Amino acid sequence: MKKLILIVPLLIMVLFVVAMFLLLLGLWQWAVSFVLVVLILNWWSETFALHPFGEINSHYDFRILSFNVNRAHGFSVNMGTTEQLIEFILKQNADIVLLQEYNAELYPEVQERLNYEYSHNSVIEINSRFKTVFSRFSIESCEQLMVDSNDPKYKLFQNAFYNKKNHKGIEVLPICKMKIMIAGRMVQVFNCHLMSNNYSVVIRNLRKKGQCICYGIIPILKRLDFGYKARTLQARILSEHIDENLPALICGDFNDVSGSATLHELQQSGLYDSWWKKGFGFGYTFHGMGLRFRLDHVLFTSKQFKLCNIIVPRTNVSDHSPTICDFVFLIK
Structure with missing residues (x-):
């Protein structure tokens, strides 16, 4: 189901x-x-959030922005410039900015401009794509989650859909775990870009060959099935790395919607979906290829945080929209 x-x-x-x-x-x-x-x-x-009369609260301890800034799929049109991307991010006035999937060509310019505003940053590169955090608060540690694909529990990561080089051994996951000191509180923040279904690859190949999309139904279904399994496993691994003694924020492009096995796996760890708690409507964040889905999420532990506001502003600088959340600590 x-x-x-x-x-x-x-x-x-x-x-x-x-x-x-x-x-x-x-x-x-x-x-x-x-x-x-x-x-x-x-x-x-948890699809259509029902909070139409939520008031904007201007009193919060910190604002976090999570944004997949991918601009290289080739399906989206009228993309903004890199300068517009930077200006858009700065305009949101977030205390912590988490970026996923921005490529090496954008990196130097984005890094240079945002360094003026944010005194702390950490960058991790995977296959010429960066996962980055810019923060006004001190980043105490930053690590990338890894597993051994030789372990029977993680053998899925040897699959050709996930691992094109078919290597066996240590698999670096697209999940970064950080500890950030926010207003004197140590908070664990995860920046994620979970497994994509990558059906756009099938569509592109069919278009190049001039073939009907119907020829791609079986390959697309196979990719959807594998993506479902891979994201669920990635979410399970992420859950195992959450320290129950510290407040936690799980942010990023999950490539999955609310109610999915991926989100369910994380919510079993006591995490709550920000949009479902405070948003109104579908709150879609992905708008590429003519599709509309809420694939980007911010999850949080409710015992330590109170969610004040959540905003999903529309923009054409990426095929995703960012998710912006304001939080206060429940215990001062």
């Missing part, structure tokens, strides 16, 4: 439209039944 979670937002909208149509026809009993199904499905999947 969790593998079908991507169609839930569409299913919710269709069922709601059907319910309204039945109501107009005077079939209110059927309409109520459909509405109940919509509400139950929405509660199960």
Whole structure:
């Protein structure tokens, strides 16, 4: 059931439209039944957040911004310039900026400009893509999660979909764990870019060959199945690295929607989805290839933090929109 979670937002909208149509026809009993199904499905999947009257709270201890700044898929059009990207980030006035998937060509310019605003930063490179944190607070440590793919538990990472070179041994995961001293409090912050389905590769190859997209159905389904398994395993590994004694923020591009096995795996560790707690609507963050999904998330531990605000501003400087959250510490 969790593998079908991507169609839930569409299913919710269709069922709601059907319910309204039945109501107009005077079939209110059927309409109520459909509405109940919509509400139950929405509660199960945490798809459409229902906080329309949330007030913007200007009093918070820190603001964190998580942003996949990928601009290289070739499907998106009218992308902004690198200068616009930098100005957009600075305008948000975040205390901590987490970036995923920005390439080596952008790195020097972004690094140079943001260093003026943020006195602390850490950069980790994977396959010419960077995961970076810029912070006004001291970064006490930064490490990348790794596993041994020879271990039977992690043998999935030897699969050709994940590991093109088919090497065996230490596998570096796209997850960075940091400890940041925020207002005198040590907080663990994870910057993630979990396994992509990479179905865009199949579509690009078909377009190059001039073939119909229908020829890619089977390869795309295989990639979706493997991506589901890989992200669930990555989330499980991440959960094992969360220190229960410290406040935790898990941020980034999860390449999965709310209600998925990936999010469920993390929420079992006592983490909460920021958008579901404070947002309103679908809150989609990915808008490439004509699609709309909420793939980027900020999860937090509720015992130490109170979520004041969450914002998903629209922008054309990436095929993703950033997720911005304001938090206060519950215990001063």
